[in-house]
Amino acid sequence: TTTVSRRAKKLTIGLIPADGIGKEVTPGARQVLEALPNIDGDSPSFNFINLDAGFEYFQKNGTALPEKTLEIMKNECDGALFGAVSSPSHKVAGYSSPIVAMRKHLDLYANVRPVVSVASEKDFNQKHVDILIIRENTECLYVKQERQVTDELTGLKVAWAERKISEYASRRCGKMAFEMALGRDKLRQSTPLEKRFWKGKPKVTIVHKSNVLSITDGLWRETVRGVKENDHKYDSVDMEEQLVDSMVYRLFREPHYFDVVVAPNMYGDIISDGAAALVGSLGVVPSANVGDNFVMGEPVHGSAPDIAGQNKANPIAAIRSAGLLLEHMGFHQQALCIYNAVDDVLRRGEVLTPDLGGRATTQQVVDAVIKLVT
């Protein structure tokens, strides 16, 4: 269902745990990948390469993303798993977010974020959530073209940032959204109607704020609309729009209203954290940074310095991100195997980390998933 689909038998995966709990959850995800059974004799084997990046690395070495990490990713890896990065609490000269830089340098143009609450089909209710957020991942305010000037008369500072929206990036991100809407629909068709949460046509919701940003969000909106309007392939997909403020309101009032949501970078960042709040914990929401030639899995949560080093971080977002990595590399069966194992662990509710109200350690959750994977 995506543009990425390379099915090597041996996959080289870069592991970039980076900061805080990233260092605890990434090894867990690795263990799950290593434990995958050889489904239909078709599963890949893995070769992992540990790579440096992050704020801690910056503090020791003066750079948050060493050239070598990027080079190895580009030249030796089929994909990567990222952990989490800490943000300096004060402005630090020379520091720049490594995750934003990796997305850009590897041209990982769509950030795919499925947000799903765990419920058996019996439990479906108005608050059930099964949303796929596609976040544009290369531009908007994330181009980081900022400058500061000092007003000569007043001596006061004025800062400016540029927000970029291009037809090129909007189109490929929009295309990803419609493709994935079709993919979800296909998967649903193989489920009996009464077991489906979403029973209608697939739907793509376009998020923007073109009532204020008529040129930039206007271009975003028209370009994404154009993806459907210019291609009969997407005739079966409904399309609607939400202003970003209403989107957040509606997300909380009627989450069951949304199927696939596509948004510019910054709105997508905010919306996905908002959606995570609906499914119990940021600790269960995965993402994949997807480009045409590379995929990088990344939990949506941060480095959580408050709980780092205590072996109680939830590894589920990282494990699911490993699943997304496989899915976007064409290993659908293997991805499903991971998703199902995780869903089972969550549904049973016996082995949960504290963010979900349990008392299990990171490793205990990893072990519970591995038991169900194999």
Add this chain to the structure above:
Amino acid sequence: TTTVSRRAKKLTIGLIPADGIGKEVTPGARQVLEALPNIDGDSPSFNFINLDAGFEYFQKNGTALPEKTLEIMKNECDGALFGAVSSPSHKVAGYSSPIVAMRKHLDLYANVRPVVSVASEKDFNQKHVDILIIRENTECLYVKQERQVTDELTGLKVAWAERKISEYASRRCGKMAFEMALGRDKLRQSTPLEKRFWKGKPKVTIVHKSNVLSITDGLWRETVRGVKENDHKYDSVDMEEQLVDSMVYRLFREPHYFDVVVAPNMYGDIISDGAAALVGSLGVVPSANVGDNFVMGEPVHGSAPDIAGQNKANPIAAIRSAGLLLEHMGFHQQALCIYNAVDDVLRRGEVLTPDLGGRATTQQVVDAVIKLVT
């Protein structure tokens, strides 16, 4: 508690119902103002002037905000009440949001948005909400400096918007936040401890995304922090920070964690709609656009074309906005009288519009408030 404080005995208020349900809720708010009792012989009398603006007006007259409306506001009015404005669903040449323009032309630099759930002190729980959002109201992406270019090689469009953050605007907005935090605290002190929801020191949460926008949000962050750090007056106010994505997550997970929240324009827009979702309906959340010389009340909701003209719009946001208008003009007793009447109507739950699960009409809710106001 604010920088605006003029206590004329006769107030001239501009009424700008604008579009959709704005035309139904604004007259309701007017009726409540007219029904106010003469508390301690100190209440103002009102003179209302109807003023044009909005998308419907644009469609007939080619402008969404006639010069005359601005002139009358500036020269004849002490304050104003705005209704709601429709957004064109497609790009319309020459159209520009009148509410954004009014905020700018009248220099209404802070948008004050109290979001409170109705509960008696017995009901206080983890999900109780009593948050005051202070949204910067003049800059950020709302400066609307946008441009579009066509790439010569590819023929594809690229659009740019400027985001402005100034020390000047950040400081006065930050000052408003700390002033209002002190004001809330003072009001609380006059309530017995067991009846207070917020029992600790007042707190200001600064929202930003300086891990990505180190220059613009960096300037915002440092300037707002500086307001407290450079003035002992605010020693009693706690200060903390949230990245905008975590802010939205936390808002939903732990709304009781927040007291006063101060945010740049766009984040403030999104957060206030998000917070509204926590208190039952956008239809109950008011705002005041506050400048040093003018205040304009404005419900946070939009023009709601789907229910316009059916006499079922919730007038409470508009009525509370009239209360905020009075509060920021220095009529605290009169504002309190409106807030209490509205709280009573909500608590009784007998006369509610459909958005809150009731069957009452707009006018019935207005009448219920008026009965309790007098």
